[in-house]
Amino acid sequence: MHEASQPAPWxxxxxxxxxxxxxxxxxxxxxxxxxxxxxxxxLSQNKEVRDIQNAGEMLNARGVNGMGEAMLAAAAAKSQ
Known part of the structure:
Protein backbone atom coordinates (compact mmCIF):
# COMPACT_ATOMS: atom_id res chain seq x y z
CA MET A 1 0.00 0.00 0.00
CA HIS A 2 2.66 2.53 1.02
CA GLU A 3 4.94 1.70 -1.87
CA ALA A 4 2.27 1.31 -4.56
CA SER A 5 3.27 4.58 -6.25
CA GLN A 6 6.97 3.63 -6.40
CA PRO A 7 8.48 2.51 -9.72
CA ALA A 8 9.23 -0.93 -8.27
CA PRO A 9 6.95 -1.37 -5.23
CA TRP A 10 7.86 -4.08 -2.74
CA LEU A 43 -9.02 18.39 19.06
CA SER A 44 -5.28 18.96 19.63
CA GLN A 45 -5.86 19.79 23.29
CA ASN A 46 -2.16 19.26 23.90
CA LYS A 47 -1.20 22.03 21.41
CA GLU A 48 -0.87 25.77 21.92
CA VAL A 49 -3.97 27.93 21.42
CA ARG A 50 -2.60 29.47 18.19
CA ASP A 51 -2.03 25.99 16.72
CA ILE A 52 -5.57 24.88 17.59
CA GLN A 53 -6.99 28.11 16.11
CA ASN A 54 -4.94 27.69 12.92
CA ALA A 55 -6.16 24.10 12.51
CA GLY A 56 -9.77 25.23 13.03
CA GLU A 57 -9.43 28.04 10.50
CA MET A 58 -7.85 25.72 7.92
CA LEU A 59 -10.61 23.15 8.37
CA ASN A 60 -13.25 25.85 7.90
CA ALA A 61 -11.44 27.07 4.77
CA ARG A 62 -11.61 23.51 3.38
CA GLY A 63 -15.33 23.29 4.13
CA VAL A 64 -15.02 20.99 7.14
CA ASN A 65 -17.00 23.46 9.20
CA GLY A 66 -18.27 21.19 11.97
CA MET A 67 -14.79 20.10 12.98
CA GLY A 68 -13.34 23.56 12.30
CA GLU A 69 -15.85 25.24 14.60
CA ALA A 70 -15.23 22.60 17.27
CA MET A 71 -11.48 23.31 17.08
CA LEU A 72 -12.08 27.07 17.35
CA ALA A 73 -14.33 26.51 20.37
CA ALA A 74 -11.64 24.33 21.99
CA ALA A 75 -9.07 27.08 21.35
CA ALA A 76 -11.35 29.71 22.89
CA ALA A 77 -12.01 27.56 25.95
CA LYS A 78 -8.30 26.90 26.42
CA SER A 79 -7.39 30.60 26.16
CA GLN A 80 -9.67 31.52 29.10
Missing part, protein backbone atom coordinates in the same frame (compact mmCIF):
# COMPACT_ATOMS: atom_id res chain seq x y z
CA UNK A 11 5.41 -6.96 -2.40
CA UNK A 12 5.17 -9.59 0.30
CA UNK A 13 5.98 -12.17 -2.36
CA UNK A 14 9.41 -10.52 -2.71
CA UNK A 15 10.35 -11.68 0.80
CA UNK A 16 12.43 -14.84 1.23
CA UNK A 17 10.33 -18.00 1.63
CA UNK A 18 11.74 -18.74 5.10
CA UNK A 19 10.65 -15.29 6.32
CA UNK A 20 7.13 -15.79 4.99
CA UNK A 21 6.96 -19.29 6.52
CA UNK A 22 8.06 -17.91 9.90
CA UNK A 23 5.52 -15.07 9.74
CA UNK A 24 2.66 -17.40 8.77
CA UNK A 25 3.42 -19.63 11.78
CA UNK A 26 3.18 -16.56 14.06
CA UNK A 27 -0.32 -15.56 12.94
CA UNK A 28 -2.88 -16.01 15.69
CA UNK A 29 -6.61 -15.62 15.09
CA UNK A 30 -8.93 -14.20 17.69
CA UNK A 31 -12.49 -12.96 17.95
CA UNK A 32 -13.61 -10.07 20.11
CA UNK A 33 -17.24 -9.34 20.86
CA UNK A 34 -17.86 -5.58 20.88
CA UNK A 35 -20.41 -4.69 23.52
CA UNK A 36 -19.98 -0.91 23.75
CA UNK A 37 -18.64 1.89 21.57
CA UNK A 38 -17.59 5.24 23.03
CA UNK A 39 -16.77 8.13 20.71
CA UNK A 40 -14.01 10.58 21.62
CA UNK A 41 -12.85 13.80 19.97
CA UNK A 42 -9.19 14.69 19.80
Missing amino acids: KMGDAPKDLIDTMVKAIVALEIEITTLVGKSK
Whole structure:
Protein backbone atom coordinates (compact mmCIF):
# COMPACT_ATOMS: atom_id res chain seq x y z
CA MET A 1 0.00 0.00 0.00
CA HIS A 2 2.66 2.53 1.02
CA GLU A 3 4.94 1.70 -1.87
CA ALA A 4 2.27 1.31 -4.56
CA SER A 5 3.27 4.58 -6.25
CA GLN A 6 6.97 3.63 -6.40
CA PRO A 7 8.48 2.51 -9.72
CA ALA A 8 9.23 -0.93 -8.27
CA PRO A 9 6.95 -1.37 -5.23
CA TRP A 10 7.86 -4.08 -2.74
CA LYS A 11 5.41 -6.96 -2.40
CA MET A 12 5.17 -9.59 0.30
CA GLY A 13 5.98 -12.17 -2.36
CA ASP A 14 9.41 -10.52 -2.71
CA ALA A 15 10.35 -11.68 0.80
CA PRO A 16 12.43 -14.84 1.23
CA LYS A 17 10.33 -18.00 1.63
CA ASP A 18 11.74 -18.74 5.10
CA LEU A 19 10.65 -15.29 6.32
CA ILE A 20 7.13 -15.79 4.99
CA ASP A 21 6.96 -19.29 6.52
CA THR A 22 8.06 -17.91 9.90
CA MET A 23 5.52 -15.07 9.74
CA VAL A 24 2.66 -17.40 8.77
CA LYS A 25 3.42 -19.63 11.78
CA ALA A 26 3.18 -16.56 14.06
CA ILE A 27 -0.32 -15.56 12.94
CA VAL A 28 -2.88 -16.01 15.69
CA ALA A 29 -6.61 -15.62 15.09
CA LEU A 30 -8.93 -14.20 17.69
CA GLU A 31 -12.49 -12.96 17.95
CA ILE A 32 -13.61 -10.07 20.11
CA GLU A 33 -17.24 -9.34 20.86
CA ILE A 34 -17.86 -5.58 20.88
CA THR A 35 -20.41 -4.69 23.52
CA THR A 36 -19.98 -0.91 23.75
CA LEU A 37 -18.64 1.89 21.57
CA VAL A 38 -17.59 5.24 23.03
CA GLY A 39 -16.77 8.13 20.71
CA LYS A 40 -14.01 10.58 21.62
CA SER A 41 -12.85 13.80 19.97
CA LYS A 42 -9.19 14.69 19.80
CA LEU A 43 -9.02 18.39 19.06
CA SER A 44 -5.28 18.96 19.63
CA GLN A 45 -5.86 19.79 23.29
CA ASN A 46 -2.16 19.26 23.90
CA LYS A 47 -1.20 22.03 21.41
CA GLU A 48 -0.87 25.77 21.92
CA VAL A 49 -3.97 27.93 21.42
CA ARG A 50 -2.60 29.47 18.19
CA ASP A 51 -2.03 25.99 16.72
CA ILE A 52 -5.57 24.88 17.59
CA GLN A 53 -6.99 28.11 16.11
CA ASN A 54 -4.94 27.69 12.92
CA ALA A 55 -6.16 24.10 12.51
CA GLY A 56 -9.77 25.23 13.03
CA GLU A 57 -9.43 28.04 10.50
CA MET A 58 -7.85 25.72 7.92
CA LEU A 59 -10.61 23.15 8.37
CA ASN A 60 -13.25 25.85 7.90
CA ALA A 61 -11.44 27.07 4.77
CA ARG A 62 -11.61 23.51 3.38
CA GLY A 63 -15.33 23.29 4.13
CA VAL A 64 -15.02 20.99 7.14
CA ASN A 65 -17.00 23.46 9.20
CA GLY A 66 -18.27 21.19 11.97
CA MET A 67 -14.79 20.10 12.98
CA GLY A 68 -13.34 23.56 12.30
CA GLU A 69 -15.85 25.24 14.60
CA ALA A 70 -15.23 22.60 17.27
CA MET A 71 -11.48 23.31 17.08
CA LEU A 72 -12.08 27.07 17.35
CA ALA A 73 -14.33 26.51 20.37
CA ALA A 74 -11.64 24.33 21.99
CA ALA A 75 -9.07 27.08 21.35
CA ALA A 76 -11.35 29.71 22.89
CA ALA A 77 -12.01 27.56 25.95
CA LYS A 78 -8.30 26.90 26.42
CA SER A 79 -7.39 30.60 26.16
CA GLN A 80 -9.67 31.52 29.10
